[in-house]
Amino acid sequence: DVKVTQSSRYLVKRTGEKVFLECVQDMDHENMFWYRQDPGLGLRLIYFSYDVKMKEKGDIPEGYSVSREKKERFSLILESASTNQTSMYLCASSLWGGLRTEAFFGQGTRLTVV
């Protein structure tokens, strides 16, 4: 079975801290995605990557950056955490783009910024 693992289930950070959210997939998928999920807003795409060292902005990239140095790992970085970044963060991967194959999700990281 494909497994997408997010490094933390719950995380509490202070305003201004640099925060790293890690995601690892074990099925050699080309595409990886970071979303945030907030009540009433659904899932919003932050960044995605279609290859190692390649990234593209999603709908809400402001305040975030990403890193994909190895195919299996996609990191989301909050350069200076703010309270409005308190949210559920979901990582996903898929073999191919364009929804030709299904996406697999991690269990989510609930981040609280205080």
Next chain:
Amino acid sequence: SQQGEEDPQALSIQEGENATMNCSYKTSINNLQWYRQNSGRGLVHLILIRSNEREKHSGRLRVTLDTSKKSSSLLITASRAADTASYFCATAPNRDDKIIFGKGTRLHILP
């Protein structure tokens, strides 16, 4: 925003009844998928339908796609308590590699 829209936002039905959710999207697509999310967890893929298909079945699920109206529907027949979850449609706008989700429909099955 390129987000699609599901409706209704929330739906409560009695166990055993059928549940229908709809999804509208904004751009041309090759494929559309539906996902389920149990409370506080990641999403799980349910079904994929391609743009040249009009209907697809998987167990108690039936998905339809109308590309002329840019809409899709998900029907769950003979609902069960375990179907209580949020349901999302996903599209890939402009045939690129992004996957865009709607805001979801919260389905609650009453005993």
